[in-house]
Amino acid sequence: MYFSTQHRFWTIPVCGTAPETIFKISGKNHQYEYILKIRATGSGQADFVAASSIPVYFERELNIECDNQALLNEIRLTDSPFNSDGYAGPHRQQFHFSSRTGFLNDPNGLFYFQGTYHLFFQHHPFGVYGAQQHWGHAISSDLVHWQEKGQALFPRGTSACWSGSAFVDTENVSGLGIPGGPSPILLFFTSADSGCFSQNIAYSVDGGENFIPYRRNPVLISQGDGDDRDPSIAYDAECREFLMCLFLGETSRQFGMFRSDDLLHWQEFQRFSFPGEGCECPDLFSIRDEATGRVRWVLIEANGHYLLGDRNGKDGTFVWNTGGTILNRQDYLGPYAGQSFQNVPDGKRYYMAWHWDHTRTRETSQAMTLPVELKLRGERLLVFPVEALKTLRCETYRFSAPAFQVRLRELPVDSGDLWELEIVTPPDEEIHLNFGGVPIAFDGKRRELRIASSVITYPDGETYFRGRIFLDRNTVDLFDHAGRFMLCVSVDRHSSRPVEFGDLWKTNRLCELTVHRLKSIWQS
Template identity: 35%
Template sequence: MKQIKLLYVAMLLVVCQFSDGEVQAQERTKEAYRPQFHFSPKKGWMNDPNGMVYLNGKYHLFFQHSPNTTIWGPMHWGHAISTDLVHWQEQPIALYPDSLGTIFSGSAVVDKNNTAGFGQNAIVAIFTHHNKTIEDAKTGLHQYQSLAYSNDEGKTWTKYKGNPVLPNPGIWDFRDPKVMWHESSNQWIMTLATKQSITFYGSKNLKDWNRLSEFGEGLGAHGGVWECPDLFSLSVNGIKKWVLLVSINPGAPSGGSGTQYFIGQFDGKTFTAEHTDTRWIDYGADNYAGITWSNTGDRKIFIGWMNNWTYANLIPEQGFRGAATIARDLKLKKVGDDFYLASVPVKELSVITGKANQLNSVKVNKNYDLSAKIAPFEGKYQLELTTAERASFSLHLSNSKGDELIIGYDKVSNTFYTDRTKSGQVNFESSFARKTIAPRIAKGNQISLKLLLDATSSEVFADEGLATLTNTFFSSAPLSRLHIKSSKPFMVQKIKYSGMK
């Protein structure tokens, strides 16, 4: 989304027109609730990110899309492309519903060795067909896995005539295939959500699949159905681990939908977790169904749906509903004897980050006012701070209308939090006005916190991404005031702030 300075009011959609069927670039708009540096569709409904794949300098983002409604409806695969993970150009719809069903979530891979026979370097999408007619018959056979492929880098798609390639064995929730190439076992691995477990399948050609194993019994959160899994490896200090992401709805720590993760080992057949505690990639209310891009080598880039199924169909809309989180790099970090998953904004965000200003050795005596410094950013900025000690503090983001978003750290409970109970429009759903809380995982006394603030979202990355809180809000005007508050005096070693262009 191309960045320009905007007045907060004046609702006008700005898009670039291209001739001869060329796509329209998603441009900055003057809609009050349109994210300004997060992807959102030009119109219609968006939920899960799908089929993310990198090829020839372009990041492809497909997503669950109902183009003609602003509530969940018949699922298509929408499509957007970026060269920098920040500026997105929305493309024509990639996959439409057909006689086998609507197009639910899935993934995409680059078939470098033409294992499927669709062509060398074909992009192959692996997705769930959802058949409403069969669902209504209550047989439990209404979800099955299918293929489509593109030989022109995602411009046009052909659905495989042999679909479905993985019929339903009788599992009601049988969906969201995430596929990767596993070098050691020389096969494609499909990670599939199967009710309240994950089932792994293997294939040499993407067409013929064999069941390998199942994971999940007695581990993790089971308050709702498991969805949108992802399996990938990460290394830290020469130690390789496997990470399994599993989204769940409901059952997240902040209520409604969220994404848990497991760290362990995968041998080409079986995933074994190395911990028994339940861990979450984000403790905020609005980061769901996130997965990583394929074909990016050792770098694992994640993006999620910035919404929550509890109120997704009810949030304020202006011809569109739904947006994506900022793209994030995933890393392993060792804390004590354990490994944890951390996420931080991608470095490419620097292309829209303005010149940074920095304050050093700031003593906060109950209230420190930064409003004059951040007001020119019109509620869209990046803030980083590092404390000299572990002390309770809070950031109060507000406006002249009385809206307030509070982000902070509580020393007694050793937790970070975001409180949006008075952030603006909150009455469209009974639970939206909530305080979300993340446990602190880091052990040191020094606390670091990074905040990304957009028109309708706050993303908090504490202790280099070990604790993350993503929350949406709908204020009546930009949050152009900022105060750092504490009950006792404390020292902030560094405050760094910059506008988002």
């Protein structure tokens, strides 16, 4: 089926129980063909209507082929498949980003450019399980309220677009920019086909609105076990060179470091292993230590473990001195494969991860974590919720002893409500809370914070908990006031009272509790 169109999207009804049908999609003169297996169906049997962007390099021509004419007849063209009402389901996160439809996982290619934050993410637009991944795209002015744009990267042939990163080429060293135009923006990604992985580039010359495949792809063929992936790009201003960190595959579980002077040609100069269970999705960046003023290098892997170090002055190899973790996961669920935003003013470093859980509806699956700011203090990486989250507060209730028991019982809590709690527990006491069946306890005498199966021990002399707790439809997020950790746990809010204040009913000692009802990011 051939379309000559100026529309931006094509749509087709899909159903998770329908058989897979092979579709061939291509542009003008059948160029840039890619092949998808889609569980397409008639509109009366659909779980949802899937939407896919039409790439700008298709030159306003769209060819879609399959051997089922009835399914081809279900295809429609549109300019606006996304609307705010579509984000309002009872099981959908309301202040964590999620895609309107389809399956979402790793955040990719995060950057800031001319007042706008760009979030790309692994996206399968035609189902609620991962398959041939595209890169979805959303934009924001504050990291909290997002507008979904569609897909930015598409498979080639039978491949998938796996994770990667972005770089704003302000000096146009790549030569991909247009004279007098905005800085070119390069997306680095892994093209993953069976047994054949390579690193590729797509670039934008219109400020991140559209991306075009680099005609000399791939820029790096397999360097490791055949499944090397997830390029992370950084710039070393002191050495005046670009850096790429690449996960070299599941067999060696090593990371490779590459250098370039033009972002297009890369040479390996180092390999190393990450201690413990370090694997995939590296995030490499430099950051200034607020305590010492020194600029240090940080490498974070998918599980949230990080290394902190410097570069050797002779050969540029990395020497990792210490490390830690910023994420806490529960049985392989929770925050994973995070990435920080490039090109943010004043050297700030914002970070988001995929919140991996079992939540699926007929039309969508998975969400991102809350956006946080990373800070380095005294050789420790700290994590804080971004300030813009405070703009979601719409009602506030403040409590303190001895009026806890009466006033907490008056707090109107419904299963669909969105909450933020600011809490300071009494010293030396054990306090219990419960959010959607997830127990949270702080034992002042043991100096232990417990949430689900995680246990965090506090330093000597610190016998109270002070922090913030966020409750969305499917998750509870807990942050320590000093930025020492970020705990994200999946919850079931539809089977019981969503918030139980436990021992706070009984305490008569000084305890501070402020409860904020929050607005949805899709409607506020």
